[in-house]
Amino acid sequence: MGKAPPVSPLAPAQFPDLPVIDGVRFATIEAGVRYQGRTDVMLAQLDPGTSIAGVFTRSATRAAPVLDCQAKLGGASDQGAAILVNSGNANAFTGKGGVEAVEHIAQAVADTCAVPTARVFTSSTGVIGEPLNHQRITEVIATLESTLSPDGIAAAAQAIMTTDTFPKGASAQVEIAGKTVSISGIAKGSGMIAPDMATMLVYIFTDAIVDQTALQKMVSAANAVTFNCITVDSDTSTSDSLIVAATGASGVDASTDDAFRDALHSVMLDLAHQVVRDGEGATKFVEIAVTGAATATDAKTHAMAIANSPLIKTAIAGEDPNWGRVVMAIGKSGAAADRDLLTIRFGDVEVAKDGWQHPDYSEAAAAAHMKGENILIRVDLGLGRGAATVWTCDLTHGYIEINADYRS
Amino acid sequence: MGKAPPVSPLAPAQFPDLPVIDGVRFATIEAGVRYQGRTDVMLAQLDPGTSIAGVFTRSATRAAPVLDCQAKLGGASDQGAAILVNSGNANAFTGKGGVEAVEHIAQAVADTCAVPTARVFTSSTGVIGEPLNHQRITEVIATLESTLSPDGIAAAAQAIMTTDTFPKGASAQVEIAGKTVSISGIAKGSGMIAPDMATMLVYIFTDAIVDQTALQKMVSAANAVTFNCITVDSDTSTSDSLIVAATGASGVDASTDDAFRDALHSVMLDLAHQVVRDGEGATKFVEIAVTGAATATDAKTHAMAIANSPLIKTAIAGEDPNWGRVVMAIGKSGAAADRDLLTIRFGDVEVAKDGWQHPDYSEAAAAAHMKGENILIRVDLGLGRGAATVWTCDLTHGYIEINADYRS
Numbered sequence: 001m002g003k004a005p006p007v008s009p010l011a012p013a014q015f016p017d018l019p020v021i022d023g024v025r026f027a028t029i030e031a032g033v034r035y036q037g038r039t040d041v042m043l044a045q046l047d048p049g050t051s052i053a054g055v056f057t058r059s060a061t062r063a064a065p066v067l068d069c070q071a072k073l074g075g076a077s078d079q080g081a082a083i084l085v086n087s088g089n090a091n092a093f094t095g096k097g098g099v100e101a102v103e104h105i106a107q108a109v110a111d112t113c114a115v116p117t118a119r120v121f122t123s124s125t126g127v128i129g130e131p132l133n134h135q136r137i138t139e140v141i142a143t144l145e146s147t148l149s150p151d152g153i154a155a156a157a158q159a160i161m162t163t164d165t166f167p168k169g170a171s172a173q174v175e176i177a178g179k180t181v182s183i184s185g186i187a188k189g190s191g192m193i194a195p196d197m198a199t200m201l202v203y204i205f206t207d208a209i210v211d212q213t214a215l216q217k218m219v220s221a222a223n224a225v226t227f228n229c230i231t232v233d234s235d236t237s238t239s240d241s242l243i244v245a246a247t248g249a250s251g252v253d254a255s256t257d258d259a260f261r262d263a264l265h266s267v268m269l270d271l272a273h274q275v276v277r278d279g280e281g282a283t284k285f286v287e288i289a290v291t292g293a294a295t296a297t298d299a300k301t302h303a304m305a306i307a308n309s310p311l312i313k314t315a316i317a318g319e320d321p322n323w324g325r326v327v328m329a330i331g332k333s334g335a336a337a338d339r340d341l342l343t344i345r346f347g348d349v350e351v352a353k354d355g356w357q358h359p360d361y362s363e364a365a366a367a368a369h370m371k372g373e374n375i376l377i378r379v380d381l382g383l384g385r386g387a388a389t390v391w392t393c394d395l396t397h398g399y400i401e402i403n404a405d406y407r408s
Numbered sequence: 409m410g411k412a413p414p415v416s417p418l419a420p421a422q423f424p425d426l427p428v429i430d431g432v433r434f435a436t437i438e439a440g441v442r443y444q445g446r447t448d449v450m451l452a453q454l455d456p457g458t459s460i461a462g463v464f465t466r467s468a469t470r471a472a473p474v475l476d477c478q479a480k481l482g483g484a485s486d487q488g489a490a491i492l493v494n495s496g497n498a499n500a501f502t503g504k505g506g507v508e509a510v511e512h513i514a515q516a517v518a519d520t521c522a523v524p525t526a527r528v529f530t531s532s533t534g535v536i537g538e539p540l541n542h543q544r545i546t547e548v549i550a551t552l553e554s555t556l557s558p559d560g561i562a563a564a565a566q567a568i569m570t571t572d573t574f575p576k577g578a579s580a581q582v583e584i585a586g587k588t589v590s591i592s593g594i595a596k597g598s599g600m601i602a603p604d605m606a607t608m609l610v611y612i613f614t615d616a617i618v619d620q621t622a623l624q625k626m627v628s629a630a631n632a633v634t635f636n637c638i639t640v641d642s643d644t645s646t647s648d649s650l651i652v653a654a655t656g657a658s659g660v661d662a663s664t665d666d667a668f669r670d671a672l673h674s675v676m677l678d679l680a681h682q683v684v685r686d687g688e689g690a691t692k693f694v695e696i697a698v699t700g701a702a703t704a705t706d707a708k709t710h711a712m713a714i715a716n717s718p719l720i721k722t723a724i725a726g727e728d729p730n731w732g733r734v735v736m737a738i739g740k741s742g743a744a745a746d747r748d749l750l751t752i753r754f755g756d757v758e759v760a761k762d763g764w765q766h767p768d769y770s771e772a773a774a775a776a777h778m779k780g781e782n783i784l785i786r787v788d789l790g791l792g793r794g795a796a797t798v799w800t801c802d803l804t805h806g807y808i809e810i811n812a813d814y815r816s
Contacts, residue, residue: 061739061747093735093747095764128732129765192719192736233718234642235733236740310641310718310803311600311811318812324536325643327501328600331469332644339469339501356503357537395718397808403719404726404804 010277010285010373011166018153018171018184021205023047023247026152027144028159031136034088034126039159041137043144045113046081050247053216055223057240063092065122066239068102072118074212081119082109083203083243085160091124091132092238101134108138112145123201123241125188126162157186160201163402164190164278170270172263179252181208181260185267189275191403193232202242202271208254210246218261219244226268229390232279234308276391281398284316286375286391293386298335300388305333306377313395316375321366323351326377341382418685418693418781419574426561426579426592429613431455431655434560435552436567439544442496442534447567449545451552452611453521454489458655461624463631465648471500473530474647476510480526482620489527490517491611491651493568499532499540500646509542516546520553531609531649533596534570565594568609571810572598572686578678580671587660589616589668593675597683599811601640610650610679616662618654626669627652634676637798640687642716684799689806692724694783694799701794706743708796713741714785721803724783729774731759734785749790
């Protein structure tokens with residue numbers, strides 16, 4: 001790991017006070033999988049009746065626990081379930097040994113927590129390609145089970161961190177038919193962030209009743225405009241997993257409730273933004289809003305080309321309103337664009353219009369916007385109604401420092 | 409520009425001694441387009457009978473001079489021609505003023521050099537989005553014309569540089585029917601390098617006779633496996649242009665000569681490698697050879713995913729044989745891959761096989777390879793016969809330093 005980097009300057013002031021979700025309990029422990037002197041395994045046990053939905057990486061080299069989770073999704077919800085996560089080792093590209101490690105861990109959790117192995121979801125995050133010593137995990141599961149607690153979610157957010165500089169949590173509460181339903185979620189992620197589906201590791205819990213089909217539909221739709229719209233470095237993890245569990249303990253059915261769907265979306269967006277705010281080496285939080293594209297897909301292609309351009313990300317780090325590089329990224333993206341119909345704004349500063357610098361462009365005003373912590377780049381293609389918004393961070397010396405010797 | 413960075417540690421020991429190409433003469437001058445105290449405009453005049461082929465960026469926001477060159481390609485070869493290049497300003501995203509600047513410059517060159525405007529090819533490279541003061545160029549053309557010299561190509565290589573830390577030149581000579589034919593070329597490029605067609609600015613001259621159709625075919629084919637197979641930072645310039653001029657002054661027809669085609673390919677590959685060796689901040693030259701892919705397109709997709717991964721490029725900078733990140737890049741690329749059929753080698757060190765670390769893997773041997781200046785990453789997909797080789801450099805603090813304040 002090298003020495004721990006300082007906490008991101010974009011981190012929230014503190015970890016939020018997440019509402020307790022009835023029907024789920026958490027425990028964490030120092031198992032020494034790779035790290036020393038910190039927790040690295042977390043167990044969440046879910047009561048019978050919990051619906052579980054998920055979205056996972058589409059990487060062709062995805063890790064053994066991801067494949068195992070995907071096979072188990074959609075299982076019966078009238079039984080209990082458990083989620084076990086370790087940090088420090090991704091159990092990815094670990095061959096048959098990796099598959100066996102998942103089986104050993106799932107079996108141990110099933111035996112100890114009295115749930116079927118088909119309802120044990122595991123995740124591993126950390127170094128790729130090194131064998132996972134699963135015994136370090138299986139031998140602590142009884143201790144974990146004996147310390148499960150309804151208010152352990154903040155500790156769980158700590159235990160799943162790798163290069164993260166702060167734990168990530170978000171919550172929402174909605175009133176449905178006079179009753180309160182709560183949603184609490186945690187996430188980890190900092191580098192290797194360009195989700196092609198879900199992202200890094202994200203666990204969200206709610207006490208609402210939501211049937212599995214409805215839950216999966218809500219999660220997939222919200223994922224498309226939250227986790228799938230962030231990028232730190234254009235690199236996609238082999239382990240990206242998002243799991244949402246609805247325990248139903250509130251007794252309130254939210255399967256078709258719009259306010260609940262919006263609340264779930266807001267929790268997912270909050271966590272996605274926190275992942276960007278903890279982007280390796282990040283000093284700026286950047287929103288890129290593209291409108292007027294021929295299609296929504298084109299809008300996202302342009303937005304991601306801007307968000308992933310090393311030249312734009314370094315210009316943002318240098319507080320340089322280098323809008324010529326935005327023109328470059330649009331040009332290279334492959335999606336439809338007409339140079340002479342483009343308009344570009346940095347914050348509220350009109351930068352480019354009609355194929356050239358805006359007549360009222362003020363470099364001083366644009367430079368002032370770039371000095372802020374939150375950067376907004378707006379592009380209108382002038383071609384149609386396609387729109388997309390994505391979020392990223394700048395590219396700094398910190399990113400190089402963190403990644404030039406992650407393993408040593 | 410900020411302060412000039414030191415010469416790349418990967419630079420050749422010296423600029424090569426390029427053979428004089430009969431039928432072309434060069435001149436350079438300090439026109440003060442943007443830079444002070446260095447040459448920034450070069451003129452090449454070509455004798456009547458010269459064939460000209462070219463490849464240009466496919467960027468949707470390509471610059472005015474690129475559009476002008478594309479419109480002029482394929483013109484009659486029984487007239488003289490001229491190439492005029494300025495550095496410091498790309499004349500890209502400069503609206504109607506940019507188009508007019510190209511017209512003014514081409515007209516001035518045509519008048520002074522007595523060639524048709526349809527045979528004047530111009531390029532501009534530098535900052536995007538700022539108006540080009542074309543008068544600074546038109547007013548020096550008479551002086552340029554009066555100082556044209558057959559041996560001015562080394563000075564021309566200097567005049568077209570922007571963030572380059574060394575001028576780039578390459579040459580080849582072949583015997584055809586007992587006579588010697590020569591090829592000499594120059595290039596500039598260091599950042600915004602992920603050619604989607606040609607790259608940066610490249611000018612190659614030969615005294616062979618090659619008819620325009622044959623020359624264009626040779627150039628396009630060689631371009632696909634040279635300039636189109638390099639990347640520094642995944643960003644594609646708005647100004648990429650490759651122009652090859654065959655003056656025919658040797659009296660030797662090479663239109664169908666295999667040795668000539670191979671020689672042209674070798675000159676293009678040499679220049680492409682020099683662009684990578686001058687990659688902004690580069691300290692390692694990296695070759696990525698992918699074999700066993702389902703198709704050649706898939707092979708290139710995998711190779712470019714590896715070459716453009718910030719995590720792999722930073723690991724190389726840190727001399728870390730982090731092969732897990734290679735697995736990640738293959739997984740995210742979108743091209744076909746089977747995790748359990750992959751083999752990966754760093755240099756001659758077998759790293760991964762059958763979905764896991766190779767049983768004989770030596771981290772010490774892999775680490776020793778990473779300490780060298782030339783890094784070789786070999787991947788076999790085990791799926792088919794598709795192959796591709798691409799070249800890149802590492803991602804270092806130097807890249808951030810250069811690009812966080814290019815304009816200031």
